Amino acid sequence: MKSKMGFVGFGISNYRLLRVLGKEYPSSSFFVSDMGSIEGEPMEFLKKNDIEFEDNGHTERLMECDSFVVSPGVSPFSKVGRAILESEKLFTTELEVSLDILKSKPHGVIIGITGTNGKSTTVTMLSHVLAARGKTVFQGGNLGDPLAGILGETLEYYVLEVSSFQLKWFSRSDPRFHLSAVINIGEDHIDYHTTYEDYRQSKLRLVDMTEGFSLLPVCEKDFFNGKPQQGKILPFSMHGKTDYCYDMGKLRVDGESFDSGELPYEGIHNFEDTLVVMALANLLGMPMRGVFEDLKKYEFLSHRLQLVGEIDGVKYYDDSKATNAHAVVAALKNFNPEKTVLVLGGKEKDETYIELLQVLKGLKGIIVLGNSMKSLIQKMRTSGINFQLAGSMEEAVETGRRNSCSGDSVVLSPAGSSYDLYRNYKERGDHFKSIVNSLAVGK
Secondary structure, three states: OOOOEEEEEOHHHHHHHHHHHHOOOOOOOOEEOOOOOOOHHHHHHHHHHEEEEEEOOOHHHHOOOOOEEEEOOOOOOOHHHHHHHHHHHHHHHHHHHHHHHHHHOOOEEEEEEEEOOHHHHHHHHHHHHHOOOOEEEEEEOOOHHHHHOOOOOOOEEEEEEEEEEHHHOOOOOOOOEEEEEEEEOOOOOOOHOOOHHHHHHHHHHHHHOOOOOEEEEEEHHHHHHOOHHHHHHEEEEEOOOOOOOEOOOEEEEEOOEEHHHHOOOOOOOHHHHHHHHHHHHHHHOOHHHHHHHHHOOOOOOOOOOOOEEEOOOEEEEEEEOOOOOHHHHHOOOOHHHHHHHHHHEEEEEOOOHHHHHHHHHHOEEEEEOOOOHHHHHHHHOOOOOEEEOOOHHHHHHHHHHHHOOOOOOOEEEEEOOOOOOOOOOOHHHHHHHHHHHHHHHHH
């Protein structure tokens, strides 16, 4: 901390961390560099504290720093990412620094959760269970607030969503988590990682950073054969045959069995998240029947396969959070393909779409919103899959309405990020919901 530290990107996580470091190390030197424009409160903070900065692009001034705190959104394979790695100087990321600071003080149990899909649901679900038992809990990380924002508080539990981007920029794999879970790994963010294997290995780094037990899909456990972590791997399965599994409608946790039909929600992907939460709660010594009862009161986050409404017997679902093909495949398992009209669209992530294409062949209808999914469109044409184009969400919903009848479902599950037409997946989902709701009122 005595050297000059460069902050690469100045989003909310790096901003919160700089505020903390500025107080704890007032004599340290900092430099902020952002590809975009720094405005509002962050800009006022920099000026008030006489911190050097540059925005609207990285320059050689950044590379004069002795170490770097890299925003997770900066790809290691980008120009500035490569420059940082090739400099052989120390690099880290907000979550790594925050965890090191947290572990140097009195703190509670730290739980890390990652996966291609279901991270946010699992984090909020586990936080709900802990809070229901009167525990003080922080939930955040990649979801919501960065850990740096609450380092002044001492809590009983810290439930952290950890992304592949964050894990990629950890400088060391020292143990920082007491427990962890990798929910699933499917193709995603290849545009950032360049290869699926780099993405997968980044996810699995979380296990290396866990001093206690790690929950891992049974298909991934062999990755750790012969490694020191092997004895602390607890495999789970959505097809039975492990101590933690989902089998024939039953959630089985360390010898106890629970009927998923008693839960107020459906969906294999939701039961997968539930199984992971119950397994983690079991490792924390909580009574499973009480945990199961608490889960009956859990309220899902918006835009996760959420029923928006029903018009003329057709149900409309908002699954805008499904920003990759793996998530769409998981969502479609909950519907009869012959009665499902799917709305795709968004910015692609260099995925192969192999599994998704097989599922698309059986759908009643496919609508592609916008003009960004060029790769998937070409693959559908090559595979002989019929689809319709829509230039706007209004057109997509209307097309879905025309192509469906009573008993069908129209599902917005895009398989791409929202940045082609919207600021984020929430705005996209809210637009879909507002159109559906206006149609329902018109009836």
